[in-house]
Amino acid sequence: MSLDRVARERLVRALAASVIEHADELTSLDQAIGDGDHGLNMKRGFEAVLAALPGLADKSLPEMLKAIGMTLVMKVGGASGPLVGTFFMELGKALPGQPSRADLVAATEKAIEAVKARGRSDAGQKTLLDVLVPVHAVLAGGGDAKAIAAEAMQAADRTTPMQALRGRASFLGERSIGHMDPGSRSASLLIGAAVETLELGVNT
Amino acid sequence: MSLDRVARERLVRALAASVIEHADELTSLDQAIGDGDHGLNMKRGFEAVLAALPGLADKSLPEMLKAIGMTLVMKVGGASGPLVGTFFMELGKALPGQPSRADLVAATEKAIEAVKARGRSDAGQKTLLDVLVPVHAVLAGGGDAKAIAAEAMQAADRTTPMQALRGRASFLGERSIGHMDPGSRSASLLIGAAVETLELGVNT
Amino acid sequence: MSNVGIVIVSHSPKVAEGAADMVRQMVGDAVPLAWTGGDVDGGLGTNVAGILEAIETAWSPAGVAILVDLGGAETNSEMAVEMLPEDRRARVLVCNAPVVEGAVIAATESSGGSSLAAVKRSAEEFYA
């Protein structure tokens, strides 16, 4: 997988657009089982990322990912800021400049572990980890862009019948069942945008 | 013990003056082991009591005591408001219009029990109960005004080496030792003023 | 509305108002809510009249849960409860829970239609 400057900028714009265009949806998901700010939070974070363009895309891929992560950490505001921000930062730390697919598998695994540590959480608790973990399995298993994007969407859907055990939604106890987790939805949107832009093939 | 209108007004003015004139002292005691508002709190409460004169003294002794208690409850603001207020209210409820000394002993006992219930507290915890309880014993044992006033002052002094187990002073743990309890000091001032005005004799 | 009402009582009016903002963000208008803070002169403290008024504002047939911060807020709230008309007294409970976190949790529990006892319990179990 080789990303030139143009491809890097296209990636950033696609990631940002995916959550900004769905901000209202993310907010209403968070209204149902949280404090109703997830759309606003992610929008604020990714608008700050966009504001760092074009300079941001001048950086190498690892440095760019670290910078995106740091911006999200500083701007998002909600619990999701340090979590999604940590994911990008750790991905940047673990990836080489011209990553192979194996590099990507290894780096996302590290980034997911960092998210778990930051949130004291794991898959099964109705959080973005319920998207990250199964998507990583498909990536590691050699799935192509379509398979990864499909798994991301389905994984987000599978959070609907789950009971939240982390974050504000956990305050609702059993009433958190029946609503999609907002953080899982935004993660699935970001993953969908990423794989579509990267046109990740089975061997790349 | 028979109190006419003039005596009732004199009693009210003496009670109020005793704490208002010592407001700064009470505040600095509370600064040492609390939030430094006890003088202000008691002053506010007893200024409101004074503002109810002369009408207040037109009431019978029990009704007057109940009204004083209610005013303190509504105006003092601190934890001491409901405690000192409850003491006066219960005293008013328990006393007949022309109380004998036995009536006074019985009524103060009831009022002290009500304070304990309100504060979930008892003597020995460095609170105003460490004045009320021993003073009641002297009253019940037939002590005269001088003996009662002396016990009130000494009881307040005896709170100095105690460790606070109730109220904000308890947050200080062992550091609450070595300072007089502000609520005990105000209670001793009120008792001193009351017995001096009432000229409580051994049989009255 | 028959969800349990929430009353927030802090020594600081700012704390009480800010906690109410956080509650509203979480439950919107689904829960009767009122806050009070400060002594009668506006200084740090609590006052029984303010608490009584807040109970009145947040009144619900399902009852009212009061969240308090420290000592005096609790004593004054218990005093206020005892001054209520007898038919209301048993339907108002002072929670042994943190004022901010407890208010958010209690309100969230109330918004699901839980009983007064369950609302109180949810707040009290947060750090347990």
Place this chain on the structure above:
Amino acid sequence: MSNVGIVIVSHSPKVAEGAADMVRQMVGDAVPLAWTGGDVDGGLGTNVAGILEAIETAWSPAGVAILVDLGGAETNSEMAVEMLPEDRRARVLVCNAPVVEGAVIAATESSGGSSLAAVKRSAEEFYA
């Protein structure tokens, strides 16, 4: 001053400021103190830059205890701690305690010269 510093982090700036008022009333200037609240746009939330600034303001060689309200405040505070220079990182602890009550208790403990560990413990034991 070598007493442990106290940082108050709430989703609501009003809560954070009001809690700081209550702390000041209890301990005066004996304890380094700072508060922060709100997201970068001023809405309900927390932000890492604000937390880092508050840690700087309340810095003490004896360390800093951070009191937080809910979820995001904790996650953002832990993130901020990890962004500190290495020599400071180990001297800043996020307390698992209620934000308002914990701040008052922790500051009171600190004002007596207690260690960072003791200050944290005092706040965490309040409802235990």
